[in-house]
Amino acid sequence: MKLETLMLGAAATTALAATMAPAALAARGSDGQLSIIMWQAPSTMNPYLSAGTKDIIASSIALEPLASFTTEGTIAPRLAAELPTVENGGIAKDLKSVTWTLKPGIKWADGSPFTAADVAFTAAYCMDPSGGCAQLAKFEGVETVEAVDELTVKISFVSPRPDPFSAFVGAQSPVLQKAQFADCTGERAPTCTQQNFNPIGTGPFKVVEFRTNDTITFEANPEYRDPEKPAFARLVVKGGGDAAAAARSVLETGEFDYAWNTQLAPDVIAGMEAAGKGKNVAAFGSLVERIHVNLTDPSSDLPEGERSTAKHPHPILTDANVRKALSMAIDRQLLTELGYGPAGQPTCNLVPAPAAWASENTECLTQDIAGAKALLDQAGWVAGGDGIREKDGKRLTLVFQSSVNAVRQDFQALIKQWWSEIGVETELKTVDPSVFFGGDAGSPDTFQKFYADIEMYANNFEGNNPEPYLARQTCDKIPGPDNQWQGENTSRYCDPEFDRLIGEMTQIVDPAERGAMGRTLNEMLTRDSNAVIPLVYRGTVSAVSNTLGGVELNAWDSELWNVADWHRIQQ
Known part of the structure; x- marks a missing residue:
């Protein structure tokens, strides 16, 4: 298709x-x-x-950002008077800062003036390391955000940024009112119920x-x-x-x-x-239904605060052969036909667009049950009398969770069947989507907390620059008790080389080079590690x-x- x-x-x-x-x-x-x-x-x-x-x-x-992405993925000013460029002086010639000029006369819903101080405050709010900001990747590489005057805000970067439109661009990083959230920073952020439920916006x-x-x-x-x-x-x-x-x-x-x-x-x-x-x-746009593999141990036998954290690697899924076999056993074409029809396309990519960033890897598109069995055989996973494999006293049994949805439950049932054919026992778990995607640090059933072995969901990135989206998979974006269980790196994938390349990407200006780096990072997450197993571009x-x-x-x-x-x- x-x-x-x-x-x-x-x-x-x-x-x-x-x-x-x-x-x-x-x-x-x-x-x-x-x-x-x-x-x-x-x-x-x-x-x-x-x-x-x-x-x-x-x-x-x-709530609104300084600029929004249009239906074509281009950027249009919203609270900003114009889009910064090198020509109008908004983007520094050395690419180390971007200066936004705000539209005059904008007011918050309570009648107070909207100013650059609100923008600078919001940046500090999210960048506070104890606040557990879910959108921290939008501020990757940001050094300072300062209010130059009431209608001017300057964002400075640690190194040159060829694309400075991340923070405050798109609905994921809107501006909060400083007066309302001033007492809700750091560890207090999730406790401010009135502010979080009833934000004053523009x-x-x-x-x-x-x-x-x-x-x-x-x-x-x-x-x-x-x-x-x-x-x-x-x-x-x-x-x-x-x-x-x-x-x-x-x-x-x-x-x-x-x-x-x-x-x-x-x-x-x-x-x-x-x-x-x-x-x-x-x-x-960029929406991909995919599986995340938990690389840490979610066992309820562990103390609360240590489950699904780096303190305890997963006893089964840290074996790369198991992760690859799980991917090989899936028929993505059938999932797409049954679940989405013309509104879907089978994919091996976490980043399916724009085209320059999409890997040409298509290996996963062919289901290979025999190959998956052979791989597990070679890795020492031996089938027992009931057909379920074991190794070193560990039974290949996995808990597979997703949100309640008819298509997702159909996917779970099919995948469970395919995995049973290669000797994997799967227990299916469904969670109310309001809870699963709710981000409540006190709930055991959020996709960030990930108290299961495998989980399936979809999300996307804003605009046509996937860099911040890939940056969500760095080591410091792993959800845990120290960051209020926020962060998008739900697989707990942590590779210093991946982190190094993300840092290097922020300094690459040439679009072709950026696309090539993006493909490399995408393949590290998917084909090379199978920490993320893409299913359908939907x-x-x-x-x-x-x-x-x-x-x-x-x-x-x-x-x-x-x-x-x-x-x-x-x-």
């Missing part, structure tokens, strides 16, 4: 938005209520304390009520910089249920206007669309009511990146 075919989903989305757009938008608040269902219910409104996509999307309704809507893992109520922000936006007076995000119920509520019953992440089999979606109330739309898919206009599905940023432009279509 070619990428050109897959991209038709994004083209269809753009075409749909164009046909829905009316001649003129209504005045602020005149379109009543906008109802959104996110079956993976948001757990916080602070994206710095959660790497969960659901929380980042929900927070983007109120976006088109303000939070009125947050009920964790349930409902978020917003109202139009009276201080929003465009007096004619948003068209809706009220926005309600409802959480809970499952992908099928969410899709049905838009496509069949019309109860909701928009359903996020309608990850369902193609035939199921087609049946719902037949009702004629809406369409499932897709856009392709589209971002959501359901949109025929009565909702202005939607431009964005796979490179928050799906709600332009919610200020959404409006009701009278039929």
